[in-house]
Amino acid sequence: MxxxxxxxxxxxxxxxxxxxxxxxxxxxxxxxxxSYPVYCLRPHVLRRAARRFVELFPGKTLxxxxxxxxxxxxxxxxxGGIRAFDTASLPEIAQICETWDDADTYFMHPVKPRAxxxxxxxxxxxxxxxxxxxxxxxxLAEETRGVPGIVAVVRFKTEKSGxxxxxxxxxxxxxxxxxxxxxxxxxxxxxxxxxFHVGSQCLDPSAYRDAIRVxxxxxxxxxxxxxxxxxxxxxxxxxLGTDAPSLEAFMAAVGEGLATLxxxxxxxxxxxxxxxxxxxxxxxxxxxxxxxxxxxxxxxGVYGSLSELxxxxxxxxxxxxxxxxxxxxxxxxxxxxxxxxxxLDMVANACLLPDGIREGDWIEIDRLGAYSNAVAARxxxxxxxxxxxxxxxxxxxxxx
Numbered sequence: 414m415x416x417x418x419x420x421x422x423x424x425x426x427x428x429x430x431x432x433x434x435x436x437x438x439x440x441x442x443x444x445x446x447x448s449y450p451v452y453c454l455r456p457h458v459l460r461r462a463a464r465r466f467v468e469l470f471p472g473k474t475l476x477x478x479x480x481x482x483x484x485x486x487x488x489x490x491x492x493g494g495i496r497a498f499d500t501a502s503l504p505e506i507a508q509i510c511e512t513w514d515d516a517d518t519y520f521m522h523p524v525k526p527r528a529x530x531x532x533x534x535x536x537x538x539x540x541x542x543x544x545x546x547x548x549x550x551x552x553l554a555e556e557t558r559g560v561p562g563i564v565a566v567v568r569f570k571t572e573k574s575g576x577x578x579x580x581x582x583x584x585x586x587x588x589x590x591x592x593x594x595x596x597x598x599x600x601x602x603x604x605x606x607x608x609f610h611v612g613s614q615c616l617d618p619s620a621y622r623d624a625i626r627v628x629x630x631x632x633x634x635x636x637x638x639x640x641x642x643x644x645x646x647x648x649x650x651x652x653l654g655t656d657a658p659s660l661e662a663f664m665a666a667v668g669e670g671l672a673t674l675x676x677x678x679x680x681x682x683x684x685x686x687x688x689x690x691x692x693x694x695x696x697x698x699x700x701x702x703x704x705x706x707x708x709x710x711x712x713x714g715v716y717g718s719l720s721e722l723x724x725x726x727x728x729x730x731x732x733x734x735x736x737x738x739x740x741x742x743x744x745x746x747x748x749x750x751x752x753x754x755x756x757l758d759m760v761a762n763a764c765l766l767p768d769g770i771r772e773g774d775w776i777e778i779d780r781l782g783a784y785s786n787a788v789a790a791r792x793x794x795x796x797x798x799x800x801x802x803x804x805x806x807x808x809x810x811x812x813x
Contacts, residue, residue, distance in 0.1 A: 714751015
């Protein structure tokens, strides 16, 4: 028979008594029998990913807070050695600065409200700001007038390079414009820096080497000695069907590019990883509410944790969970429909699951630590917000 949700108070008491910690997603389903979606967080995986990136990157690692700002995610990354953060808004800056006294924040959104610039440097001591346009630079100069040590980091456009999200369609100056912006930064009495972003989920390590070459050409043409070089984020996560090179391959390409630069000794080299640190650190436990043929209606969807599955056709490992036995049958591709009344809340060919799956079963969908809870809306009153810790490792590519 389909399982039904426990009384909300009982479920929360179980979570409190367990300190939110469970062996795995099956244990979560057994203890809570939730009809609401539950994020299964793996802090040990987050710590491990952070330590690895910090060890391999030849510079300062800035975690991109936008990727997943949940406090327990941030705490795990901090425990893994992250001490600097790429922030895109005043609330993100406040969250970091009011959590740790020894954390550095960098305001790397290229377009910022004047009030946010002023508050960032006056209240929180932010000194590094990204710009990609002359008017934004002028805004920054006016809002920080008289403040010593402000670094204006000029972001330039990169070519399309095999990334799933080509961010240069929205941000970045043309290289020729970047040359003039760097000179203007120096004329205004600020410290110049240079930055780029090859795009999110980049699968080509050479994109970083090529972008560093363009940075060198811009710096040579401008005659500027930079205070920092920010190579952005974009380092990929190992989703299903994506032949993502190893992090070592990306670092080798970065190292090759940096070797061609004549940077000042005090120049900070920065990176802004997001999904590479968090994607495998969290899975999502959802429940089947109805089955119609090869379509499963579940309690989370496009307006919640699963928007990227539509935006770029990501494929994620998933497994079925039934408390009174195994979910049997041959494995088939199922589409999913989210809980809202909107017809767009569907993902075609989303999960490979046993054909015996039915109402009341749960599904653990893995590799959802990036851009899941961070972008979830409250449409129709649905909002995934329950987090528990689990102790097991992430699902493999074939979790069945």
